[in-house]
Structure formats: structure tokens, C-alpha cells
Amino acid sequence: MGLINSYRLRWQRRRLLARAFLHRRDLTVVADRMASVRPQPILAFVTLRNEKVRLPYFLQYYRELGIDHFLIVDNASSDGSREYLAAQPDVSLWSTTASYKGSRFGMDWLGHLLRRYGHGNWCLTIDPDEFFVYPFCETRPIRALTDWLDTTAVRTFSALLLDMYPKGPITGQPYREGQDPFEIAQWFDSGNYMISRNPAYGNLWIQGGPRTRTFFADKPKLSPALNKVPLVKWHRSYAYISSTHMLLPRGLNLAYDEWGGEKASGALLHAKFLDTFAAKAAEEVSRGEHYAASAEYKAYQEGLSKHPDLWCKWSEKYINWRQLEILGLMSKGNWA
């Protein structure tokens, strides 16, 4: 990586930070409870739209992990998400009616909040359908992880986005508010992931899983990226490039070992494929507010009509993080 490239990336990072700064004007404060947050909090950053049915379990899950405060941007929900969130004691809420696409799929909004409130803290940036799993998460709160990362001077923690799905058509079992989504979406693909290095930013590019297997088998290049770096000890000079797939400065993407060893890593269980998905796909296709004009959602709509079932006989039933560790989907590294 030559000087010119470093310089180019520096300017890209500045552009991203400037965008985030400009997009701060999109946001209106609904509930600001940042003053009541404890020192050195572990923060969660979320953008969402019409996710009311998911929120109770989502908040419960992350409260139990030990997230101290949620910073949420509500993008013009009409299902009561906003009112629900505004009433939560550990949520600070901003709302916007601006374009999701226009803000780099919410990343400009979150970029602003990260820079303003995340500096010096451990920040978990997630979607409402992503559930963070890390080694020992059943017995150790997330602060045990961040304390350990602090002592080993590690700034980022990577996670594989693991698509979970039910057996049978995804509309087969309706999701009730407050329910653990993985009671329905219990299954995942254990070993069909494709990995390559992205020379531009030094991150790993991971694709595969059930979406690639069923919707993108003939156009693999278009299948969605599953590499994520959701947990970062934030600094105001950092910027996410696209979703939470990669960051600048580039060194933050080096959450993997290149010399044969394993660094510690986790997984984001992705509860996308519930009965709510069909409605969501239809809405997103008509809104066109997602990546590449919602091409992904178009593929899903098409694919779902052909193969309504993501399940196959090699699907693995989810048990716990240890199972994911044994399968090689995440690693304890040297955390024991």
C-alpha cells in the first residue's frame, strides 16, 4: 500500500466524516438520555424503520448482554416503534424522515452519533435483526469481553453475519412480539462460506450461507457480504465505509490473523428470515431505498417464490456459541 493510496484513503475517511457531519441535520431529538449514562458505557447504535414487533426481544437480549445504553435513529416508522422506544429508560432516540439511501443506508446518521457519543467507548453497531454472539456469552457479560480486549490492546472485534432460517416456508410460523426469533429460525448453514481478502481496505470479504445457496447460486458476485466488524472501541476519527462491513482507517479491519493463528471473533445471528420478511421485501422493492436499488430484495422476492424453503438436510440446528466455535464459524482465540 503506497503513500498515494494511504493519502487517498485518508481523504475518503474525511469525506465520510464530513457527510456524517452534514447529515446530523436530518436528525431530530426525540429522547436524549445521554446525560444519565454511566461513565465508560458500552453503547449500541441502531437505525430502524417499522420494527416494533422485534423491539421488545431485541432490547431484552442486549440488556442481558450488558449494553448500557441504546442510541437509535428511527427512520419514519409508522408502526409505533418511535413511541415505544421513546418510553424506554435506556434508549436515546433520534428521528428522521430523510432518505435512508441518501444517508448511505443510515450510516451517515450513525456516523454522526458515533463520533459525538462513541468516542473512547466500546460501541456495538447493529441492526434490529442482528443478535451478537461472542465466546462465553452465556456466562460472561459483554463488559468481560471489552475489558479483555482493552487489556490486549485490541480495538475491533469481528463477527460473521450468520443467516438463520426456519424449517419449512418462512411464513409457516408467525413471529409474536417479544418472542425469541431463534425459536422459529433455528437453522443455519455451517460450512459454505467463501472468503477472500479485499485489497483496497484490508478486510475479509465473506459471502455464502443460505442466501447465496438459494438466491444467488448463478450470480455469486452479487450475494450479500457477511463480514462485519460490529464492536469497536470508537475514536472520533473512525468511519464505517459500507454498513458495518469495514472501517477506515484500514488497520481496524485487521481483525483476523494472517500467520495461521486465530483471533477471537463472534457471530451476528441474523433473524431476517421470519414471516415478517415477505412483507418487508415487498415494501423495500417498492421503496427502492436499499443497496443497488434494492436488488437484493428483488432477488429474494424472485427466489422465495421458487424456493420458499431455505432448509436442507445439511442445515445445522443452533444450540449455542460453543457449537459455532467447534464448527469454525467463530473463535475463542486466546480468551480462555
Added chain:
Amino acid sequence: MTVAGAGARVGFLMLCHTALDRAAQVARHWAERGCPVVIHVDRRVAAAPYAKLMADLADLPDVRFSGRHACEWGTWGIVAASQQAATMMLRDFPDVRHVYLASGSCLPLRPVEELAAYLDERPRTDFIESVTTEDVGWTVGGLSVERFTLRFPFSWRKQRALFDLYVELQRKVRFRRKMPDGVVPHLGSQWWCLTRQTLSAMLEHPERARIDRYFRKVWIPDESYFQTMVRMVSSNVESRSLTLSKFDYQGKPHIFYDDHLQLLRRSDCFVARKIWPQADKIYAAFLSDDRSRQAVAEPNPGKIDRLFAKAVERRTKGRPGLYMQSRFPNANWENGRTAGPYSVFSGFSDVFENFEIWLSKASGTRVHGHLFAPDRVHFAGGEHVYNGALSDSAALRDYNPKSFLTSLIWNTRGERQCFQFGPGDDQTLNWFMAMDLNAQISVISGAWAVPLFHSNQNFSDIRREAARLQKLEQEFLNILRSPHAKARTRIWSLADFVENPMEPLQTIIDEIGPRQGRRLTEAPRMADLTGFGQFLQNLRNQGMQPVLMGDFPVGDDPKPTSTRRGRPYLVK
């Protein structure tokens, strides 16, 4: 209790810098059980928490606070703090015989009375790990004896580049500090338990000022000062630490959490470090007086060793053949390109009918067809999805063939995979497989001509295809014969192979080996080669030069009659 030790006590020095509430809890535990405690708090801790700690422990007469030093890791401050606290301990508590150096994140694993009784039985013994620099294998950064002979003006944590550069420079110019007379460098764990005699001899050593001046500039003196000094003043050193402390590959201490409770109960050490401050269960369990709960498990300290040794191995070597979001080794750093041995057969399914079925029976393994065929992935049994939900889509496989193969081998760990390969398949992985120690590659060169010979195509098409396949196979063979290739490779020409097929087959099967020592009794059925020599001659007549299949004279067709009859065939 021995007469000499009657009324003697053990005193604790505690070096604290964070989680002072936990330190207070432990100090109270010790003090209330008759052990004096001298606490040193890092000078970098703010006044308010320090005052709170003092207030918390104000009711305990046997707890003292010693003068504060800034304790940056790897610097002299920690030694100075220990010296001052030890001086105070010896001065204020004349009945203390053993002094135990602990940290604020230490926790007693066994009751204090057990420690006291243990030390009473060994009233003259100093417990301190003290190893000569030649014999330590654990120093970080490759610095052991150089800790004593170089200068370290730069911070290892904050100015790493300068630190390394300066070390390198001193090595280049062969700079060496002079050691004071009588100093023989020793290293060891910084947590010790020394007798009053030994400790006071160190603190009152006539040469102390000179030795201290020297050690101020030694790197990480807390791991060497007392460890070296003890050899000058004590004759009864037991070189081990009574504190359980495990280090990772970077020299950082491992931390204990609530889920280690059972493990810690099985340790036979008196004190453990370091405990995560919020491990409520551990603190509650070991600071309670309810000893019936602590005595249940038989000591098994080896278990802890194994756990942490495994963690270090996972971090440094990883699991061979695994590629994932936190392990993506550079080429040749994989520690095993694939997760286990597998066999590649090129040409066998052309020479034999139903070779896959035969091989599966004979070797007891999973045998696939052409995994890299252009139309789709031919998994065993014609499956469309395979272990790990691998798809049979050729587009997906060709998008990242390396991930495909490594995933397949990883997903089927413990079950050997065999597959067919040939010049008609995707050739991207030729180098990858050839460089893989786990690959067993067997090639019958020129066998691709057999299906052409049997095919019903126009001869000009056959000729063009033959030329193409021969070129591809030649490239494959060149790779396999390269001096860099690491795979276990066997190559026969078609002519050599059909002459005596059983011996090569036996060798391959033996190597795959789950049924070792078994002799092959049934041979696979060989394709009909009558007229094959003429076929090759026709290719030659058309201007092509078939070379890879070896010598097939026209009219002198091979007669593998014995196998074609399918009767039992025994190789002696």
C-alpha cells in the same frame, strides 16, 4: 506448628491500581483472619478513590498504606513500591515471618490457615520463581539476558517503534551494560513469598544502593530484581510461585471469570491472579468462610495448565485447514492448507467402470465424482447439497474454488474424502493441491483418451479435444513434478497402469488405510481397450502426438481379461 514458628504470621503486600473495591474486600478478608496487610496504591490513581479505599479499611488496625509510586508496566516503580511496602511490613509487624507479595486482583483460593500451616512447616523457605536467563523460555520479545545488558529509555507500550529501533541499534554497536559484581541475572514470576530473614537481608544489603541503581535501568525489573537478589542472600530458595498466574503468548496475564469457579477449586495454589473484578461468584465463593463448599474437588492443577496452553495454541497456531473471519492465513502460513488428508484420482474413472463405487467399498471412504466438473459439482451419491450445506452449483464453486475445497475438507473432518479429477475439470486449484501436504494425488496420465476412444464424435472433434486435454494434463503433471510440490503424488502412464493395475491400487488403498493390512480381493472392471492402439495411431496420423498414455503398439491390445471376468483376483 513448630516451636520456632510459634506465633509467627504471614503478612501480605498488595499492589493495587484498579478495582480498589475488590482489593479492599480481599485485604479485609486477610486482615480479619490475622494477617497484616500493607497496601500500595499506584500514584496514578486519583485522590478520591484512594481516600475511599482508606476509609473502607479504616476499622482494621492491621492494614497499612505505604508511600505511593507510579507503577508503569515494565518500569522500576513496581519494585520501589514493593520495597517500601516490605520495609513497612517488617518494621510495623515484628511477628511476621513470611511476606507474601500479591496484587489487587489476586484472590485467596485456599483458607489463610492452610497457607499459614504450610509456611509453618517450611519456616526457612523462600518461595520465588528464580531461573537463570539461559533457562527461561517465556520471555516476550526475545529479550532475556538483554534485559540486563541493554538500555531501555523508551516505553515498550507507547513508543514501540523507538523501543525496537534502540534495541536493534545497541545490538549493532554491541553495546553492553556492565553488571554489578555478584549479580547473576535471574528471572521469574513477580509474585513471591519470602521470609523475614531473606527480605530484610535484601533491603539492608550493603550494596543495595548500587544494585538498585543498576536495576532501575533494567527492563521489567519486577520480574528480575527480587529473583536475582534472592540468590545473593538466601540459601533456601524453592523456585516456584505460590500464586497461580497464567500468561498468554504476549506475556499478558490470563483473567479468571465466574465460569472458571470449578477450575479454580481444583487448583492447589494458595492465591490466584488475575480475577475479573466483576466475577461476583468467584469472589463470593472464595471469600466466604463456608469451607465445606471449597473442599469438594480434588486438586487438579494440570487442568488449568491445559486450558491455557490450549488457548495459546489456538491463538498462535489455530486449527489447520480453517478459514474464517478471524483466521485467514497468508499463503504457506496455514499450518496445514486443509483440515485433513484427502485423495485425488485422475484418470481412474476413465479406465475403470464404476470406479467410485468400487473405491468406496474397498477403502471405506466417501468417494465423489468430478468435484470440479464444468457442469456441476458431482458429490457422492449425486447429492445437490453436501456437508455444511455446500451447493453443487458450478458457478458458486468457480467463484471461489479454494473456499469450496477447504470448506469441503473442513466440513467432513474425520472422514476421508476421495474425488475424481481430470484435465476436463476446472484447473484453478492445481497449485493449491500440489502444495498441500494433505493431498494424495494419483494420476493415470493419458487416461482421458479412453472416453474419447469410446465416444461417438467426429474424429476431427476428438482430435481437437485430445490435443486440448493433453496440454492441460501436461501442465498439471509439470506442477506435480515441481520441486515445490508437497502432495503425495503417484503418476503412471496409461500403458504401465493397465499392464498391472492391482499393485498401484493396493498401494493407494493401503495409504488411505482405514482397513490396514487388507488385501484387495475384487478388482474394478476395466474399460474395453480393444483397438485403443489403433485409435492412438489414428490420432498420430491426423498430426496429433499423444504422448502421455505411454506405449500402445497397434494390434497388440492390452488384455486385462482376468479383471473383466470379475472373478476374485489376488495379488501375492
